[in-house]
Structure formats: C-alpha cells, structure tokens
Amino acid sequence: MHIQHSFSAGTELSKAKKVLIMIHGRGGSAEDMLSLAQSLHVEDYALLAPQATHNTWYPYSFMMSPSRNEPWLSSALKILKDVVDGVIKEGIDMENIYFTGFSQGACLTLEFLARNAAKWGGAAAFSGGLIGDKIYMENYQGNFNKTPIFISSSNPDPHIPLERVYTTIDILKDMQADVSEKIYDNKGHFISQDEIDRANRIIFI
Template structure:
C-alpha cells in the first residue's frame, strides 16, 4: 500500500475503489468497508454477491490495510487518528454516491470486522434514513457503550426506520456477543429497524444466511 498511519488523516489519500454499475446509471449504491488486513478490492467480491444489476459499489481503502491499530474495545483515543480518519473515508464514500444523484435512502453501508465497526459507528454518529446497514462480525467502537451518548450526539436526528442487520458468532474471537447486542440497542434507540442474528460456533467470518439477508436488503432499495 502507498499509505501509512502518519499525520492526522492517514486514510485521506487512499483511493475509493469502485465496482458494479456506474454511479451515473445506478439505482442504488453500497458502501463496503473492508476488515483489518484486507483491501477495498477484496471486499468488492462480497459486494458482487449481495448486489444485482443497477447497484454501484464503493469501497474506501485503509492505509496499510488497517483502519485503526488496536482492538475496537480499547479506549477510543488509543485508535486515533485512524478511527476518525476511517469514519471520514466512509462519509466521503457516502457523499460520493449522493453527489452522483443517489438519494441517501438508497445508499447502504456494509462492513466486515474492522469495517463493520466503522460502518456501524458512522451510521450511529450520523443518523438519517439510509438504504440499510449490514454489520458483519463487528459493533460500535469504544471501551464501553452508552446509549445516551449516541442519542445526545444525534440531537434529535433519527435513522427513521433504516433497516439494519447485525450478524456475528457467539464465539467470535474478536467480537464479544455482548457488544453486538449493545450495538443493536443503540441503533434501535435511534429508530433503526434492527435484525440481529447470532450464529452458534461460526467463528469470524460471513455465512450464507448473512449473504442472503443482506442481498434482500439491497434488492429492496432498488
């Protein structure tokens, strides 16, 4: 990779990788956020599994393939500036779709692992009516989660029924099941329409049930 975690915006110069339909012709868009050690191009493969014709795919790239250095369960300050820079990269991808004429309620966000953490944090910190949110083996970022903190930050803004899917294993080595339920609680409090599925013994990955559910979410927004 060309980037490193230097400066206040380590991911700011990294590319936005695209796939699927051309933005100018697309009916909807999916912003895909890759996990630690992966790449924007690699998560486009998942995007191809969940998105049919007419859907643009937008995948921001992390510097050195890592959005932030430590566990998402550590104090937020230990993962700066990567965390904030990653949230900006996600926001820029959403803005790219909107600027191309795709309304926010047809823009879905989906992430895996570190990318799922960033996608959920972005949506919870920037509530509006999105096309959907898929949090695959991830959750909100921080040492602890306080629903009131998110509600106060929202200042009356709402997810307004945004469909959200949270999928994770009950024995994921990186994602405690409790954090998935805490994330559900926050998104529900922000008026998201949340579906959470915990898979027994799955490990850290994406299964066919998740792909089927998220594919349906994308199809519903076209």
C-alpha cells in the same frame, strides 16, 4: 492518516440509482469486499469500496478507548463521510445509499451510521459493534426512521464480544432503526452463506 482511495465496480455512479459502500476488515482489501458483491443482490448498484492505508482502519481493538485508535479512527470516519458526500453530490438520495462491512469494517460502518443516523437505504454489518471501551452516547445523534440494518455475529467470536453486539442493537433500535440480528453458535469469524442470504432478504431486496 488514511489517503482517500476507493475502488469501484457495478453500475457507473453517474447512471446508478442505488449505491453500496463496502468497508473491508483488518488485513483485508477493497477488492475483497467488491468480490463479495457477486453474492449480493446488487446487480444494478454502483459499488464503492474505500481502501484503508496498510489495510487497517485503526490499529487496536475496537473495544479500546477511541483515543488509543486516533488519529486513525477519525481519519477512517472522515474517509467514509467523504465517500458518502461524493455520492450525494452525484444526485443519489440518502435513502438509496447502502452500506456493508465485515469485522473492523462492520465496526466502522456501525460507528459511522450511529454518528450520522438518517433514513439510509440499509446496512449489513457482518461481525461488528459500536466502537469504544464503553459506549459514548454523546457521539450518536439522529433518527434512522426505520432504516433496515442487519447485524450478525458468532457466539463466541474471538474479536467481537457478544455483549457489545447486543448493546449496539439496542442503541440502534432506540434510534429508530429496523434492526434484524442473527447470532450463530460457534460459527467463527467469517461471512457465511446464511448471512449473505439473510442480507439479501432483509437489505438488498
């Protein structure tokens, strides 16, 4: 099970009007994600980056049955909920809470948001999709009320099937998210400058 441990940067939470929650990928770290913030238009945000135990949110591919990734998956989702609840307790409205994640972190971000659809500030998911060997619609509820969400990936991507990316986009749109997507031919599994630029134009404006 994950231990709640988050790194912070940017504006002090008690003084911030906006918060960005940053979720690292498999083998990555909270510090990696916080360094990404230097390229995003989030100068006035409080930045929070939870750290996964052993640098991995769940052990197997996000395309496996969720039960195979338990109890780590549920623990990871709870970590994210606890971070959000802590931000809300500081008086930050949900409309001013933003998310970003890469790879496994993008999958976790999208899964959390689909399970807790509401009017959030926005989200940028770099190389990710909803979690599971199939789509479990019974897990997803709420209305995004036009929350802007940017999703990007490569075609092909060694970890993220393009079909799942498109399925994720369709589901989020059905839940009333304002989804923008960009699929890059043969980009590879990393965050490109163009993805950062698009996230800044669409989400962090």
